[in-house]
Amino acid sequence: MRHIAIIGSGPAGYYSAEAAQKKFGEEVAVDIIDRLPVPFGLIRTGVAPDHQSIKAVSRRYEKTNLGDNVRFVGNVTVGEDVSIAELQDLYDAVVLATGAPNDRALDIPGSDLKGVIGSAAFVGWYNGHPDFKDLDPPLDAKSVAIIGNGNVALDVARILAKTEDEFAGSDIVGHALDGLKQSKVEKITFLGRRGPHQIAMTPKELGELGQLERARPVVDGEDFPDPGDDAMLEPGMRKSVTHLRNFQSEAADAQHKPIEIVFDFFAMPVEIRGDDTVEKLIVERTELDKDLRSTGTGERYELECQMVISCIGYRTPPIEGVPYEHGRGRFANTDGRILPGLYCVGWARRGPSGTIGTNKPDGFAIVDAIAEDIGAGGRKAGRAALDRLFAERGVETVTFRDWKKIEEAEIARAREGSPREKFTDIADMIAARD
Ligand SMILES: Cc1cc2nc3c(=O)[nH]c(=O)nc-3n(C[C@H](O)[C@H](O)[C@H](O)COP(=O)(O)OP(=O)(O)OC[C@H]3O[C@@H](n4cnc5c(N)ncnc54)[C@H](O)[C@@H]3O)c2cc1C
Numbered sequence: 186m187r188h189i190a191i192i193g194s195g196p197a198g199y200y201s202a203e204a205a206q207k208k209f210g211e212e213v214a215v216d217i218i219d220r221l222p223v224p225f226g227l228i229r230t231g232v233a234p235d236h237q238s239i240k241a242v243s244r245r246y247e248k249t250n251l252g253d254n255v256r257f258v259g260n261v262t263v264g265e266d267v268s269i270a271e272l273q274d275l276y277d278a279v280v281l282a283t284g285a286p287n288d289r290a291l292d293i294p295g296s297d298l299k300g301v302i303g304s305a306a307f308v309g310w311y312n313g314h315p316d317f318k319d320l321d322p323p324l325d326a327k328s329v330a331i332i333g334n335g336n337v338a339l340d341v342a343r344i345l346a347k348t349e350d351e352f353a354g355s356d357i358v359g360h361a362l363d364g365l366k367q368s369k370v371e372k373i374t375f376l377g378r379r380g381p382h383q384i385a386m387t388p389k390e391l392g393e394l395g396q397l398e399r400a401r402p403v404v405d406g407e408d409f410p411d412p413g414d415d416a417m418l419e420p421g422m423r424k425s426v427t428h429l430r431n432f433q434s435e436a437a438d439a440q441h442k443p444i445e446i447v448f449d450f451f452a453m454p455v456e457i458r459g460d461d462t463v464e465k466l467i468v469e470r471t472e473l474d475k476d477l478r479s480t481g482t483g484e485r486y487e488l489e490c491q492m493v494i495s496c497i498g499y500r501t502p503p504i505e506g507v508p509y510e511h512g513r514g515r516f517a518n519t520d521g522r523i524l525p526g527l528y529c530v531g532w533a534r535r536g537p538s539g540t541i542g543t544n545k546p547d548g549f550a551i552v553d554a555i556a557e558d559i560g561a562g563g564r565k566a567g568r569a570a571l572d573r574l575f576a577e578r579g580v581e582t583v584t585f586r587d588w589k590k591i592e593e594a595e596i597a598r599a600r601e602g603s604p605r606e607k608f609t610d611i612a613d614m615i616a617a618r619d
Pocket of ligand 1: 192193194195196197198218219220221224225226227228231232233236239261262263264282283284285286308337340530531532533538539540541542544
């Protein structure tokens with residue numbers, strides 16, 4: 186029997202477990218350990234609550250859990266409740282699928298002012314992550330600056346701009362919906378260092394901005410290269426740029442919508458000013474060099490804003506005993522191999538890029554590497570020894586069956602039209618399974 190511990194129950198963790206089931210059949214026992222009592226990582230706490238069809242991928246992960254040889258072991262923080270060295274003693278292979286949950290620091294003066302928020306915190310708040318339930322973002326802000334030109338920035342803007350009715354069918358948590366109902370926002374500004382041809386916003390998600398009830402995208406035609414240049418873009422990117430051009434040509438029809446979502450291209454935030462809380466952002470105009478890198482022009486201007494949300498990427502927190510690549514904010518690895526018997530997948534391996542599906546080949550490749558390295562396994566004590574260790578330490582774990590009870594309780598307490606009302610407190614989650 187091969188014993189595999191996977192740390193993290195997000196897409197990378199579940200695809201790895203599925204791959205192990207397919208590769209080893211009954212000759213493997215997989216424990217998927219997560220610090221939360223609820224599974225699925227960013228599918229639950231990252232993917233936008235108004236994108237339910239994307240969240241439905243978790244049904245595939247449930248099937249993996251229905252096999253007897255895959256266990257969910259929730260409510261266990263690796264690095265606190267149990268160390269990597271201990272897990273390596275018990276399992277033939279330990280796979281870190283811990284994602285990249287920390288915001289990359291916004292390294293400019295003033296970034297510690299009240300009202301400056303990282304996207305991990307803001308997204309976690311509206312998605313009910315227990316770490317961020319008490320965030321209390323300043324929703325009385327009339328002007329919000331969003332730093333970044335990727336899909337997370339788009340999610341954040343859309344959530345800020347939607348009306349209550351537009352959240353019908355979503356699982357946005359009650360505290361966020363109540364807060365957003367009181368929102369005073371009038372202007373949301375995306376700041377991106379480069380231009381329309383360099384955005385990292387995918388077409389479907391970008392197109393949604395043109396369909397909002399009370400908000401209209403605003404772009405400046407001067408920022409665009411010659412329309413003929415669009416032909417050189419890859420097809421997805423070309424579609425995104427077409428959306429941006431359409432936002433400009435359709436602007437007159439959307440004038441009645443009160444909230445502006447402004448695309449400020451060639452814009453590099455250099456300082457945040459305010460007396461205790463954010464009052465303005467100092468921005469430097471940029472231009473592109475011949476390698477399409479942005480450089481400051483020296484021209485500066487001010488953007489008044491009362492909240493700044495930085496959507497500039499994420500980092501994997503280090504874990505004691507695991508080699509770490511500080512520059513890139515992820516575990517040091519070669520094709521997922523860290524040390525003998527220790528592996529990483531997903532965002533913990535690659536950094537925060539790609540879609541949910543990108544984690545699938547990662548999971549399958551790591552299981553091939555494990556098969557090569559451990560052969561038939563069989564030298565480790567596995568899950569029985571882990572259970573003994575947790576019993577000795579009084580670590581209270583949550584099983585997949587427990588999670589299904591928690592889920593039932595979340596469905597039962599949903600507001601009308603919503604699929605669930607998530608528990609945002611770990612104690613409430615645990616109480617719901619009893
Ligand atoms: C805001 C946002 C929106 C997104 N929207 C989309 C989308 O619409 N479509 C799409 O295709 N992709 C989307 N993505 C990308 C997608 O979510 C990621 O590709 C995917 O979740 C990465 O999977 P992962 O398993 O590596 O990490 P995660 O999903 O982050 O899972 C990591 C898991 O590890 C656990 N963990 C962390 N540390 C420990 C520890 N020490 N001990 C135990 N457990 C631990 C965490 O609790 C978590 O459950 C989005 C990402 C973000 C941030």
